[in-house]
Amino acid sequence: MTITSPARRDFLLSGSALTIAAAALGSGLAGGGKAQAESLPTAPANAIKALFFDVFGTLVDWRTGVARDAELVLKPLGYSIDWIAFADAWRDQYQPAMEEVRSGRMPYVKLDVLHRRMLQQIVPRFGLEKLEDAALDRLTLAWHHLPAWQDAPAGLARLRQRFLIAPVSNGNTALMCDLARRNDFRWDAILGADMAKDFKPKAAVYLTAVDAFNLEPRQCMMCAAHSNDLRAAAELGIRTAFIARPEERPGAGEDAPRVPVDVVARTTEDLATKLGA
Structure with missing residues (x-):
């Protein structure tokens, strides 16, 4: 559901109207983990107006x-387990x-329901x-409290000065709102699975987001740390940006894209620089 009133969501910026400026992509594809060193050249016909973000792993550190x-929940109850192994085991059930x-x-059920199952x-x-x-309910809410990667809030703030920005996540709306409030993610809308009633990488999730902003796929860019997410978006004509998060999970986090993408960035702030924000 698109959010336009600052009074309804106090993680949105209040006051002035949103300015949408175009940042354009060059014709070449980036890949192999070599980040582009400068902003993309201007190409008005292919102007990007909206950036869509994966959240788990790309913007927030789910594992930690x-x-x-x-x-915090279990230790006072007398339990002592391998907390990281517990997080990994839970995440392994995700796909x-x-x-x-x-x-x-x-x-379709909300991700909160799936997390509980x-x-x-x-x-x-x-x-x-x-x-x-x-106790199980309190544990499930852990996904609502995830910390942002250090660069994410500032990078998103820069990007929002130039583009519409929104999460296109498998997380449900309430979950995304809680993460936004906790981490100062100032979205223009909350998009993703709840709107499409399906989960990425199904096409409906991306295309519903495109439609929510009254745009065409080529005017949007999917930003993620996961190559499968970017592959699915690119197949629909959406531009793609890879954000490296090798620290997401040892041996599993990606430090370079495994598919051709339009932009490779080290962080969200690096992405802002490359997109001229």
Whole structure:
């Protein structure tokens, strides 16, 4: 759902009207992990007006955040486990759970609901079978408290001066709002799975976001730390920017794109520089 009133969401900037300026892309594709050293040349016919952002891993550190909250919830109850392993095990259920929806085997449910179901699947591995519902509910809210990567708030603020910006995430709207408030992400709208009633990388999630801003795919850019996300967007004609997050998970975080992309950036602030913001 598009949010236009600052009074309705106090993580949006108040006061002046939004200015949308075009930043254009050159014709070459970036890849192989070599970041472009300067802003993209102007090409008005291909002007970018909106930037869409993946959130988990790209803008926020889910691994540290979930591990921290798990310890805060469980340690006072007398549990002592490998908190990082717990976070990893929970995240490992992410794609299989969403595939049940993407395949049509299960109707769409919000990611909060899936996170709770995933949690139920992993608690036996960590000796947490006796946890009461209240503790499980508190654990599920860990995903609402994730910390931003250090560069993300400032980078987004710069980019918003030049473009419309919005999350296009598998997270539901309430989850995205909580992360925005916690981390000072000042979105122009909350887009993604809740609007499309499906999960990335299904085409409907990206195209619903494009339509929400009354734009064409070529006027939008998907920004993410995950090559599969960028591949799916590019197949729809959406431009793509890779943001390196090798620290997302040792051995699994990507430090270079595995697919051709339009821009490679080290951070969100580096992306802002490359897009002239």
